[in-house]
Amino acid sequence: MVAWWLRVVSVFNVLCVMAWCAWAWPRSPWLAVAGVAFALMAGRLWLGMEFLAMLAFKRRMRLGRPGLEAVMHAWSAETHVSARCFAWLMPWREWAVPDHLPPDAQGRQGIVLVHGWLCNRAVWTDVMRDLRALDVPFIAVSLPLLLHRIEDARPMLDSAARRLCSATGLPALMMAHSMGGLVVRDWLRGLDGGDPQAAHLPRDVVTVASPHRGSPLAHCMWGANVRQMLPAGDWLERLRADEAREGSAFSRVRWHCVFSDCDNVVFPEANCVLDAAQVFPLAGYAHMQMLRAPKLHALVSSLLGRAQ
Numbered sequence: 091m092v093a094w095w096l097r098v099v100s101v102f103n104v105l106c107v108m109a110w111c112a113w114a115w116p117r118s119p120w121l122a123v124a125g126v127a128f129a130l131m132a133g134r135l136w137l138g139m140e141f142l143a144m145l146a147f148k149r150r151m152r153l154g155r156p157g158l159e160a161v162m163h164a165w166s167a168e169t170h171v172s173a174r175c176f177a178w179l180m181p182w183r184e185w186a187v188p189d190h191l192p193p194d195a196q197g198r199q200g201i202v203l204v205h206g207w208l209c210n211r212a213v214w215t216d217v218m219r220d221l222r223a224l225d226v227p228f229i230a231v232s233l234p235l236l237l238h239r240i241e242d243a244r245p246m247l248d249s250a251a252r253r254l255c256s257a258t259g260l261p262a263l264m265m266a267h268s269m270g271g272l273v274v275r276d277w278l279r280g281l282d283g284g285d286p287q288a289a290h291l292p293r294d295v296v297t298v299a300s301p302h303r304g305s306p307l308a309h310c311m312w313g314a315n316v317r318q319m320l321p322a323g324d325w326l327e328r329l330r331a332d333e334a335r336e337g338s339a340f341s342r343v344r345w346h347c348v349f350s351d352c353d354n355v356v357f358p359e360a361n362c363v364l365d366a367a368q369v370f371p372l373a374g375y376a377h378m379q380m381l382r383a384p385k386l387h388a389l390v391s392s393l394l395g396r397a398q
Contacts, residue, residue, distance in 0.1 A: 091236050092210045096181035103129065133176075134169045140307065140354040141165050141376075147306055153358050156351045160374040164352035168376035175378060179212040187218040189229045191257045199260045199394055200227030202250050202292075206268025206300075207235070207315060213267065217381060226394060229254050229262075233273065237313040240269070240276050240325075247277045248290075255290040263393050264295045267381060268356065269319065271300025272329075278339040279332050291339060294393050298348045298386060299377050303361040321361065344368070346393070348386055350375040 114122035211230035304321030333340035349362035
């Protein structure tokens, strides 16, 4: 679903640039070139506005802010990562790296990868290639979450967790990026009232840049799932209340929260942290760029190794 939407956007952008050149070139080649340059820079400018919003918010709240050099480096890195993901991998290469469930997977813990808002499984392309090279069993879901509610992802995530558990004989490690962390929490809430010892209940969940306490940028976007990410919103408050119940599935999981001081989407850092979770702060990484952080990969490797 997201792939097709991104394809439409990509084709529309190309057609707009072609139409602009056809109109502007006879009038002024410089005008045509300026329009193309603006189109190429639009994504970078949009990301720059996100970084400015992050800095302004932290300044207003009198929170610690990263240095200008770190922000500029994160902005540049995020521009390249986002362009590759949103213009190439997610629209056109969603299934280029298939799930990996080898015949000898029994007894080896695998991992379920859960993407975030306006993304699909291709956001994990580099991670999936690394896991395949290491022969680690994994399933990367592509959730039906364009403008849907977060609850709509429950059946697909539950199916993935059951499939991987069946293939390996062990509960999966789960790693979720951005809104994917809320998807996992909501799925666990859906398990409450069922079998408290469900075999596919994960022991560990790693969340990366997840808006556990919401994100101020949710006020600037639209969609049912975006409204669910509003700080101090009703949905998040109900989720926390459900998780606080004795014996909840949430309470039986070990949580590991990864976040960054240069996150341009989910800020401040405290919004990415769950109570009693093990925290892994990163310095200088932007929202999408965090998926490439060596510290994240080391954490996942240690958790997989511990389960063997």
